[in-house]
Amino acid sequence: RKEVEQDPGPFNVPEGATVAFNCTYSNSASQSFFWYRQDCRKEPKLLMSVYSSGNEDGRFTAQLNRASQYISLLIRDSKLSDSATYLCVTLGGATNKLIFGTGTLLAVQP
Amino acid sequence: GAGVSQSPSNKVTEKGKDVELRCDPISGHTALYWYRQSLGQGLEFLIYFQGNSAPDKSGLPSDRFSAERTGGSVSTLTIQRTQQEDSAVYLCASSWTMNTEAFFGQGTRLTVV
Numbered sequence: 644r645k646e647v648e649q650d651p652g653p654f655n656v657p658e659g660a661t662v663a664f665n666c667t668y669s670n671s672a673s674q675s676f677f678w679y680r681q682d683c684r685k686e687p688k689l690l691m692s693v694y695s696s697g698n699e700d701g702r703f704t705a706q707l708n709r710a711s712q713y714i715s716l717l718i719r720d721s722k723l724s725d726s727a728t729y730l731c732v733t734l735g736g737a738t739n740k741l742i743f744g745t746g747t748l749l750a751v752q753p
Numbered sequence: 754g755a756g757v758s759q760s761p762s763n764k765v766t767e768k769g770k771d772v773e774l775r776c777d778p779i780s781g782h783t784a785l786y787w788y789r790q791s792l793g794q795g796l797e798f799l800i801y802f803q804g805n806s807a808p809d810k811s812g813l814p815s816d817r818f819s820a821e822r823t824g825g826s827v828s829t830l831t832i833q834r835t836q837q838e839d840s841a842v843y844l845c846a847s848s849w850t851m852n853t854e855a856f857f858g859q860g861t862r863l864t865v866v
Contacts, residue, residue, distance in 0.1 A: 675852045686844055686857040687796070730796070739851045740809055741786060745795035 649744035666714045666731030674735030680727040721751045757858035765864045774830045774861045778847030789841040835865045
């Protein structure tokens with residue numbers, strides 16, 4: 644079983660739609676959580692950190708459920724520019740290294 | 754300030770040659786990570802440094818791969834006797850400390866012919 648699992652998608656949604664991605668992680672000792680986005684043939688870029696209380700940044704909302712060991716990302720009012728691969732990332736535990744999911748591909752259609 | 758800098762951005766090498774990839778982290782960042790990504794694949798962890806020490810080398814694919822970090826700053830990833838399966842984008846990231854968000858360089862695209 645992978646340490647971080649994501650639905651690979653693709654998620655094809657129209658502009659203006661709301662879309663949600665979930666991610667599950669297996670290491671209960673994980674301490675920090677992030678969402679990154681990666682555009683085609685580019686490096687991953689930090690989208691937002693994920694806090695236990697949940698956090699929002701504009702159209703993006705991230706939630707963490709430690710009991711169920713899952714993380715979610717909600718994107719409201721999707722834009723064409725949101726098209727990318729979204730990577731779920733955990734950090735911490737015994738090895739203290741960033742563990743990446745394989746990513747969820749989002750394609751926002753005009 | 755400057756972000757994570759990697760060089761070269763592209764490298765084409767002949768099978769069997771050695772290559773050295775460089776990563777210059779954000780100033781003051783103590784943690785440094787190396788990943789590689791093959792086309793259409795996810796990020797594969799290679800190694801990380803806390804300061805100059807590497808607590809976890811478990812991701813290095815074989816003994817042809819080695820990495821070092823000196824002065825708590827620049828890191829080099831060396832691949833000896835390159836093979837075609839080593840072709841990938843090698844990504845470096847750094848963070849202030851462990852457990853904080855990491856920032857990536859633009860990567861080195863390695864092609865072994």
